[in-house]
Amino acid sequence: MNSIFLPYKMGDLWEVKQKDPEAIILAGGTGLLVFLREKGLHPHTIVGLENLWELKQIEMQNGEIRIGAMVTHQQLLESPVIQAQLPGLHQAVTVLGYPPIRHMGTIGGNICTASPAGDTLPSLYVLNAVAELRTPTASRLLPIQDLIKGPGQNVLGRDEILYQIRIPVPSPSAVSFYFKVGQRKALAISVCSLASMLQVAEDEQTIVDCRFAWGSVGPTIMRFPGLEKNLIGEKLSLNKLREFGQTAASMVSPITDIRGSAEYRRMLVSNLPSKMLQTL
Amino acid sequence: MTGPLTPIGTSLKRTDGPSKIRGLEKYAADYYPANFLWADVKRSDHPHALIKGIDLSHVRGLPGVLAVLTHEDIKGANRIGVPEMDQPVLADQKVCYKGDPVVLVLAENKAVMQEALHKIEIDYEVLPAVFDPEDALAEGAPVLHENRSGKNLLIGGAIEHGNGMEAFQVCDAIVEAEFDLPYQEHAYLETEAGIACVDDEGVLEITASTQTPWRDRNELAYALGLPVDSIRVIAPYLGGGFGGKDGITVQGLLGLAALHSNGRPVKMWTSREESFLASTKRHPGRVHYRVGCKEDGTLHAVSCRIVLDTGAYASLGGPVLALAMEHAAGAYRIPHALVEGFCVYTNNPVSGAFRGFGAPQVLAGLEQIIDMLADKIRMDRLEFRLKNVVSRGDETGCGVWMSNSTGIIPCLEKVKEHPFWVQQEEWVNQAGPFKQRGVGIAAGLQGTGYGPMVADIANAKIELLSDGHFRIYSGVADMGQGNNPTNVQIAGEVLGQAADYFELLQPDTACSLPSGSSSASRTTYTFGNALKTAATILKERILTRACNMGLGIYAEDLLLSSGKVFHLTSGREIPLANIAASMSPEERISSYAYTAPVAKHPDSAGSAIRAAGFPHRVFAFACHLARVEIDALTGEVEVCDYLAVTDAGRVLNPQIYEQQVQGGAVQGMGYALWEDFRVENGEVLTRNLASYILPTSMDVPDILSLPVETVEETGPFGMKGLGEIVINLPLPAIANGVAWALGRHIFTSPLTAERILLTMEKRQAE
Numbered sequence A: 001m002n003s004i005f006l007p008y009k010m011g012d013l014w015e016v017k018q019k020d021p022e023a024i025i026l027a028g029g030t031g032l033l034v035f036l037r038e039k040g041l042h043p044h045t046i047v048g049l050e051n052l053w054e055l056k057q058i059e060m061q062n063g064e065i066r067i068g069a070m071v072t073h074q075q076l077l078e079s080p081v082i083q084a085q086l087p088g089l090h091q092a093v094t095v096l097g098y099p100p101i102r103h104m105g106t107i108g109g110n111i112c113t114a115s116p117a118g119d120t121l122p123s124l125y126v127l128n129a130v131a132e133l134r135t136p137t138a139s140r141l142l143p144i145q146d147l148i149k150g151p152g153q154n155v156l157g158r159d160e161i162l163y164q165i166r167i168p169v170p171s172p173s174a175v176s177f178y179f180k181v182g183q184r185k186a187l188a189i190s191v192c193s194l195a196s197m198l199q200v201a202e203d204e205q206t207i208v209d210c211r212f213a214w215g216s217v218g219p220t221i222m223r224f225p226g227l228e229k230n231l232i233g234e235k236l237s238l239n240k241l242r243e244f245g246q247t248a249a250s251m252v253s254p255i256t257d258i259r260g261s262a263e264y265r266r267m268l269v270s271n272l273p274s275k276m277l278q279t280l
Numbered sequence B: 001m002t003g004p005l006t007p008i009g010t011s012l013k014r015t016d017g018p019s020k021i022r023g024l025e026k027y028a029a030d031y032y033p034a035n036f037l038w039a040d041v042k043r044s045d046h047p048h049a050l051i052k053g054i055d056l057s058h059v060r061g062l063p064g065v066l067a068v069l070t071h072e073d074i075k076g077a078n079r080i081g082v083p084e085m086d087q088p089v090l091a092d093q094k095v096c097y098k099g100d101p102v103v104l105v106l107a108e109n110k111a112v113m114q115e116a117l118h119k120i121e122i123d124y125e126v127l128p129a130v131f132d133p134e135d136a137l138a139e140g141a142p143v144l145h146e147n148r149s150g151k152n153l154l155i156g157g158a159i160e161h162g163n164g165m166e167a168f169q170v171c172d173a174i175v176e177a178e179f180d181l182p183y184q185e186h187a188y189l190e191t192e193a194g195i196a197c198v199d200d201e202g203v204l205e206i207t208a209s210t211q212t213p214w215r216d217r218n219e220l221a222y223a224l225g226l227p228v229d230s231i232r233v234i235a236p237y238l239g240g241g242f243g244g245k246d247g248i249t250v251q252g253l254l255g256l257a258a259l260h261s262n263g264r265p266v267k268m269w270t271s272r273e274e275s276f277l278a279s280t281k282r283h284p285g286r287v288h289y290r291v292g293c294k295e296d297g298t299l300h301a302v303s304c305r306i307v308l309d310t311g312a313y314a315s316l317g318g319p320v321l322a323l324a325m326e327h328a329a330g331a332y333r334i335p336h337a338l339v340e341g342f343c344v345y346t347n348n349p350v351s352g353a354f355r356g357f358g359a360p361q362v363l364a365g366l367e368q369i370i371d372m373l374a375d376k377i378r379m380d381r382l383e384f385r386l387k388n389v390v391s392r393g394d395e396t397g398c399g400v401w402m403s404n405s406t407g408i409i410p411c412l413e414k415v416k417e418h419p420f421w422v423q424q425e426e427w428v429n430q431a432g433p434f435k436q437r438g439v440g441i442a443a444g445l446q447g448t449g450y451g452p453m454v455a456d457i458a459n460a461k462i463e464l465l466s467d468g469h470f471r472i473y474s475g476v477a478d479m480g481q482g483n484n485p486t487n488v489q490i491a492g493e494v495l496g497q498a499a500d501y502f503e504l505l506q507p508d509t510a511c512s513l514p515s516g517s518s519s520a521s522r523t524t525y526t527f528g529n530a531l532k533t534a535a536t537i538l539k540e541r542i543l544t545r546a547c548n549m550g551l552g553i554y555a556e557d558l559l560l561s562s563g564k565v566f567h568l569t570s571g572r573e574i575p576l577a578n579i580a581a582s583m584s585p586e587e588r589i590s591s592y593a594y595t596a597p598v599a600k601h602p603d604s605a606g607s608a609i610r611a612a613g614f615p616h617r618v619f620a621f622a623c624h625l626a627r628v629e630i631d632a633l634t635g636e637v638e639v640c641d642y643l644a645v646t647d648a649g650r651v652l653n654p655q656i657y658e659q660q661v662q663g664g665a666v667q668g669m670g671y672a673l674w675e676d677f678r679v680e681n682g683e684v685l686t687r688n689l690a691s692y693i694l695p696t697s698m699d700v701p702d703i704l705s706l707p708v709e710t711v712e713e714t715g716p717f718g719m720k721g722l723g724e725i726v727i728n729l730p731l732p733a734i735a736n737g738v739a740w741a742l743g744r745h746i747f748t749s750p751l752t753a754e755r756i757l758l759t760m761e762k763r764q765a766e
């Protein structure tokens, strides 16, 4: 028989974890339950975070937006803070799954799943998000890219959970995007995605800052800070974006899977930056 | 309280709606009889192998395992299938595809079941396998079924009309192309399911999700070695079928299980993965076309070579091929034609019936070729079609005679005058940055019924109950399309009753009468005709009896209406319950057998193709239009607007009609753009709904449905079959729109974003 715990207090959570260090964390379950069914696993202890209200908050503090690990995608979608301050992340959750999944699935689950196709991740990468991890006794801060190690792999310790995500509020003049290419418009795992943030000077042309992060084309989210730097000071144009995309495409080695070939993915890496001009 | 009458032509609300919405209507998968056992099978891991031995020693003693059965436990022929009985219930000598059932287990619960299935050991001698139908036809290919003289050719033949190939010599323009058509998975919501038990009288009773209760009963008798009258099959509403339940799915296994369950009921319900693995699919195929015309745009010659992969067993591969061949020249007058067809066994999963039944594959090719030919002679694509389509009295290119209602010209004309067509150039030119647009059309037809060599009969039965209500014994299963609710409307029209005066029984071989399958666009057409007459006979009986009871002298002075009979001149009335009381139980039941008309002309096809269903007599027609937009950066296609103009005769119920058009068009869009059931070396790669991409509501536009209401004189109230014609045209209409947007045709479908972007990239490189 397996046991399922749904603690109301952090203390109770740690107690369960102490008794059974193998206890599996359940957030919304939209990733975990699929995984368990697929592998035919029947874990002994499952501990759900759904009653821990402190994990379900979205707050602005000290120029930072703090998103609790148990904040659902639907909450992000409806949050005025996210809508106003983090439009790229907001766009990402509009194309994540479909309504039932958005109501159950959480940002913490999306991050811990560490899938290169995770839809919130590219935006979190370009936002320079920082994850706060907690154990019964300590907490630590890790940049998002240091939390995620590879496909399905994060650096969480045995008795550690993802507590919240902290995002520095971006400059008000920055524009951000999220483009997702899936096999259909809803309920689709991304074949390639791109989050970007762009700041142009007052001439509305010269690039002052830019960040790009691609999903589903490598073991984790792919960012090329060196390439980004090359764009700074340049004039925003289709040619520049094309050239930039092509260079990025030459630096990724995507895989071929049931959803798309490596060749197609590479073309998308190259083309997606130009999409900004479709939207701007 | 009496509801209003809902005459033919109005939208009687679906009588099955409330119970389905409230979850009260039981589908086969919803039955959990007391004390039931689960049944499930161990399937083959190899696409082609001899079974050398089966080791059940680790399984037989397992607590919770009630029985473990192999082919040796089957008393009958252990073969199912129609018309070809070649598929074992449990594999005996060999397995022919990865997924062939070998051992049946009965267990108390699913955990034990998993363990048991895991512990069964089957010793195989792997045989060389063949996965491409052309390879399978080649000399020296591994043979699947040794007893067949044609080796891996299940059925082949040709239809010749006019001078065949010679006619190309006098054509002014010719185009040629080969199309690759993918599998399509039915992906119904309710996977294969049912329960079975043997009752006190020894009758094997099976409740299953099936389109074919009557045929199932006969097949089961043969396969399991039982007399037909000791088998009862009940077909509740299905949670979808689309052809995938046109024949036995789990019924053979369920029957076998119930015969070995010590009298306990058994239940089987496939997982999505198992359903994907073991259910039939739409035949993948290769269709090679050559079409020629005169410079004035008169079509002159067509040749078509069709190769369909039927997989490990025949299923309905023969009839699917025959229908594909019959529809290969579309709805066009083409004096010269040669259509060759081959339906071939391979070690792939089994293909069988799927809405459209061969027509979607050929029309996908033909309707693109027609566009290419129109472009070549610089003729408007719609005018080109208008110039060449059939009218009543004409023959199609395959020599099929249009003897009945033929509304393809009005379908085309409705599209021609629609703003989507009129403003095509403007719309295309308004594409935004990195977007490319195109407008595509396609036209076609779909035969109704089984063809000349299989009796297409429905036996309707209707009863006046003692309380004055009526009971309809539906003889044809309802897989969601609403044919049985439509029975209420048909009988209500004849008997002058509101819908709430009817009880509707779903098919049950113990009380309804054999009426064939729910398939072939024949369901409402054939059963509706039988029911209409059965109801008319009952009406006459009721009115005559009312005269006997002193209500009037002549039946024509009487009016039958909800719950009563009226005398028009005196205003007197008798409740139907009183009339029922004066009738014997036999009198209160009326039944009628209706046989659908067939076409005896032509016999241009060989006997095998005729036997498989060529030709048809009654056809539905349609013209579809798609406005598509391609994202030049990603290859994604958006169907922005969609117009479906259909001639399926008179519309009996606008709401159900609309539902059929919408559902069919969406399923056709799935076939066109997303649904790519992938099989490699006999192995299914798209194992479930996560990787097999069905369209969601976000992916399809509103669909505008315009009916062209011809009157089909042989159909009940002028209707003819609608269920299939709607799926035949989305692929070519969309493909033609995409071709406009890209400046070239893509001959392999579905037209996934990847395929399109790669094509665009190649084009740029050229």
Ligand SMILES: Cc1cc2nc3c(=O)[nH]c(=O)nc-3n(C[C@H](O)[C@H](O)[C@H](O)COP(=O)(O)OP(=O)(O)OC[C@H]3O[C@@H](n4cnc5c(N)ncnc54)[C@H](O)[C@@H]3O)c2cc1C
Binding pocket: A024, A025, A026, A027, A028, A029, A030, A031, A032, A033, A034, A049, A069, A070, A095, A096, A097, A098, A101, A104, A105, A106, A107, A108, A109, A110, A111, A112, A113, A117, A118, A119, A120, A156, A160, A161, A162, A163, A187, A188, A189, A190
């Ligand atoms: C039908 C369907 C569609 C989907 N579509 C998308 C999509 O479009 N885009 C997308 O990105 N994803 C999609 N997913 C995947 C999934 O829904 C998301 O990744 C979701 O965000 C996971 O969140 P969850 O709360 O359900 O996580 P869970 O399933 O509960 O957990 C996932 C994993 O993270 C661990 N975990 C969760 N929270 C914590 C925590 N706070 N601390 C430590 N470990 C934790 C769990 O132990 C588990 O291993 C889809 C899933 C399904 C079933």
